[in-house]
Amino acid sequence: MSRKLIEFRDVSFRYGEEQPWVLKNCSFEIYEGEWVAIIGHNGSGKSTIAKLINGLLFPQKGEILIDGQQVNEETIWDIRKEVGMVFQNPDNQFVGTTVQDDVAFGMENRGTPREEMVTRIEETLSAVGMEDYRFTEPHRLSGGQKQRVAIASVLAISPKVLILDEATAMLDPKGRTEIMRTVSNVQNKEALSLITITHDLQEVVQADRVIVMNNGEIWDRATPREIFSKKDSLREIGLDVPFVAILADELKEKGINLTKEPLNHEELLEDLWILHSQT
Template identity: 55%
Template sequence: MGKIIEVNDLCFRYYEHDPWTIDSVSLFVNEGEWLSIIGHNGSGKSTLAKCLNGLLLPEEGSVKIGGLDTRDELAIWDIRRQVGMVFQNPDNQFVGTTVKDDVAFGMENHGIPRNDMIVRLDEALKLVQMEEYAAEEPHRLSGGQKQRVAIAGIIALSPSIIILDEATSMLDPQGRQEIIETMRYLNKENNITVLSITHDLEEAIYSDRMIVMNQGKVLREGLPSEIFKEAKMLEDIGLDLPFTVKMRQALSKLGVPLSENALLQEELVEELWTLQSKI
């Protein structure tokens, strides 16, 4: 897999003479990967997300999407066609009076022929399991359903990358799980590259790789199993550990011989069941 996103020595600040909001950040994302970028509020992660689709441009360094530089004015619209963003509040993303109208809106703006639009609309709603709600008014949906509609509108545009910018932070646990499962499916089955910008470590557990940001810099990078070994570091920068990590720590203090690789609840349950069966 090639690198679909390359960030080199990126520096950005909103006002001249202010401290850097993004300070010499370098990272890459492989095609088809799920990368979580985590950090507390104010760590620079959401600003970084806006740099990745050209909403903000580097003051220093570079951001390349599919080999295209975001500062190239001729390439910026091609970049934005590659990158879809799902924001925190789904209500702020709706423009259509029905679900199908809302999903169609982006395609109309991109000049996609009507016959293609109909096919894409049906396929996108099926992928997020919202086809039976096509004629519903968006404001009548639950939070998780609204975000799935927002994702459908992006899928219909056939992006190669989807960025979730705190997209689950306003959802209840069920809605959050719905979005995570939807994105896992799109990532694995459709090979869509996923960037999850979040402070919710329960969401980050599902990623292939994690980057920890603090004060505008990359603090750590590694597999989820590697990052969660540094529990104190995560707590020191104001992040709340996932339930499974806390439970594993508590059980380990009691002498239960657990590995450090069980991050998902089902993995921890399976490991505990295996231990019980040996007693």
């Protein structure tokens, strides 16, 4: 197995001494090159985890290690070189007057040599399919295009970890699909550890593992297929079940015995075709 890149050790957090605990004794690991989806209803603690990883917040109890280094006020700037984050609203991340300027911003702050900056701008914009928009003003882009540029801006600093915190929440279904496809391609090429924070179960099918949060605690951790098999339990903690999983259950009730829990429509169709060919 790959080495541990992120480790939470009995981490607890609350936003004030009189406030309830948002996270309660959370422990988990994320490995190098792994894609982990963290899901849960609103207020379950998943976005707090993202902010703790990036050092925007610090735990009141427990400790967090990134690549073996504890996250604290002394190490925070080193940690942020390793962890890149894309938020829900890309407009909050734009600082440049053009797409190219925005991608260059993080590298300029780190003193990256100009020749290397030019190469990285080209590579990262190409990776997200935005190379033809280098000189476009960000406000002229669609929501999906803005998120692609935000991802490119983070990739340009060569992080080991990329966090998407509800990064598709403001997009339409087509835009969500395009962003997740882009992210999947980037992760494969860059060998990044990828963390996607979401409450949309449709987005987690490509992940290697899923961590399910409920009321500040880890409710479950498993593969997407194992998580989707627990439909009734997911509904009980306020999570919607993907349509393909509902359809699969309806088919089973009609006596059609599928061989596995389908993650998407393609798997369901393939299973139905195999069953049909055997009859």
